[in-house]
Amino acid sequence: MKCLLEFSILQTSSGSTIPLPMMAVESLMNGELALPYSNKFPLPSVVSCLGGCEEAFYCSKSCAEADWESSHCLLCTGEKSESCSRKALLKFIQHANETNDIFLLAAKAISFTILRYRKLKASHMSEQEKPASSILGTDLSLLLEAWKPISIGHKRRWWDCIALPDDIDASDEATFRREIQELAFTSLQLLKEAIFDKECELLFSLEIYGHIIGMFELNNLDLVVASPVEDYFLYIDDLPYPEKKEAEKITQPYLDALGEDYSNCCQGTAFFPLQSCMNHSCCPNAKAFKREEDRDGQATIIALRPICNGEEVTISYIDEDLSFEERQALLADYGFRCRCPRCLDEER
Numbered sequence: 001m002k003c004l005l006e007f008s009i010l011q012t013s014s015g016s017t018i019p020l021p022m023m024a025v026e027s028l029m030n031g032e033l034a035l036p037y038s039n040k041f042p043l044p045s046v047v048s049c050l051g052g053c054e055e056a057f058y059c060s061k062s063c064a065e066a067d068w069e070s071s072h073c074l075l076c077t078g079e080k081s082e083s084c085s086r087k088a089l090l091k092f093i094q095h096a097n098e099t100n101d102i103f104l105l106a107a108k109a110i111s112f113t114i115l116r117y118r119k120l121k122a123s124h125m126s127e128q129e130k131p132a133s134s135i136l137g138t139d140l141s142l143l144l145e146a147w148k149p150i151s152i153g154h155k156r157r158w159w160d161c162i163a164l165p166d167d168i169d170a171s172d173e174a175t176f177r178r179e180i181q182e183l184a185f186t187s188l189q190l191l192k193e194a195i196f197d198k199e200c201e202l203l204f205s206l207e208i209y210g211h212i213i214g215m216f217e218l219n220n221l222d223l224v225v226a227s228p229v230e231d232y233f234l235y236i237d238d239l240p241y242p243e244k245k246e247a248e249k250i251t252q253p254y255l256d257a258l259g260e261d262y263s264n265c266c267q268g269t270a271f272f273p274l275q276s277c278m279n280h281s282c283c284p285n286a287k288a289f290k291r292e293e294d295r296d297g298q299a300t301i302i303a304l305r306p307i308c309n310g311e312e313v314t315i316s317y318i319d320e321d322l323s324f325e326e327r328q329a330l331l332a333d334y335g336f337r338c339r340c341p342r343c344l345d346e347e348r
């Protein structure tokens with residue numbers, strides 16, 4: 001019973017605690033919780049990582065397999081991991097979580113390239129039916145081919161392109177940039193211990209690592225997907241009167257216990273190769289956005305006006321309704337001063 005009592009308090013992120021009725025707690029613990037109208041919100045089954053790391057989860061077995069083959073097998077900390085050292089990998093992940101989680105994306109890009117290189121090389125060797133001894137040594141052209149999908153994004157070294165934080169004085173800029181570079185160096189050493197591949201040694205240079213991280217810093221799109229929990233409670237709120245009243249007898253305690261957390265959205269970072277090729281304009285002719293109804297992280301680009309054949313397609317990285325100075329200040333975070341027709345005009 002003590003255990004049940006302890007479970008009967010849900011802690012919200014705002015710190016407040018509201019007790020859940022004991023019956024609700026019991027049904028939660030027994031896995032028997034049936035919320036009204038929840039059949040209108042069928043949740044796809046969650047597939048765990050094939051390597052047993054319990055850190056990566058997928059919407060389907062085919063997604064899990066695709067990720068395993070394309071990058072995760074080297075970055076998995078589970079039993080089936082193909083990394084050189086799971087212990088080193090855990091250290092790398094911990095360091096990234098404590099400093100900059102973009103290191104995790106950079107590791108994914110490197111792992112992806114190594115695995116692609118190995119596949120390209122294997123199929124090249126089988127086509128040529130060469131003896132096993134000639135497999136040794138890096139095939140630079142295949143490594144470049146493997147690298148191609150990652151090469152699409154615009155890249156400047158991370159420590160060169162990152163904007164100076166507001167709390168750092170301009171006189172400390174050189175020190176700040178050197179420290180950022182050292183941080184990347186530490187992360188790279190940890191990654192090297194975890195997934196180093198002699199034939200792909202070129203990928204493990206600080207220069208390349210800096211460019212990959214810079215690529216994510218400069219091309220990323222923050223994605224927000226509405227909370228499925230919020231969708232459910234909104235649905236209940238919209239029910240006609242008698243049904244709503246009946247349903248709320250059961251749902252209201254959960255809503256109270258969740259507090260503001262009921263609407264926590266799912267946040268993520270995405271890299272879209274096509275979008276990353278588009279320059280910014282403060283008078284753009286296209287717009288990148290996420291459709292409200294999408295629950296899968298797809299981005300859409302729509303034209304804002306007719307675009308002539310051969311005309312550059314531009315999007316806005318920021319709120320273009322801001323003043324000239326505000327826009328330039330925000331774009332400094334992307335590492336450039338805007339030279340779009342509107343800015344050139346307003347600068348005069």
Ligand SMILES: C[S@@+](CC[C@H](N)C(=O)[O-])C[C@H]1O[C@@H](n2cnc3c(N)ncnc32)[C@H](O)[C@@H]1O
Nearest residue numbers: 154219276277278279280334336337338339340
């Ligand atoms: C996401 S990339 C855009 C594609 C990039 N031009 C390329 O060739 O890969 C962002 C970078 O493009 C450049 N850029 C984009 N829009 C710009 C603009 N309006 N004025 C000046 N530079 C711009 C900046 O160097 C910026 O860091």
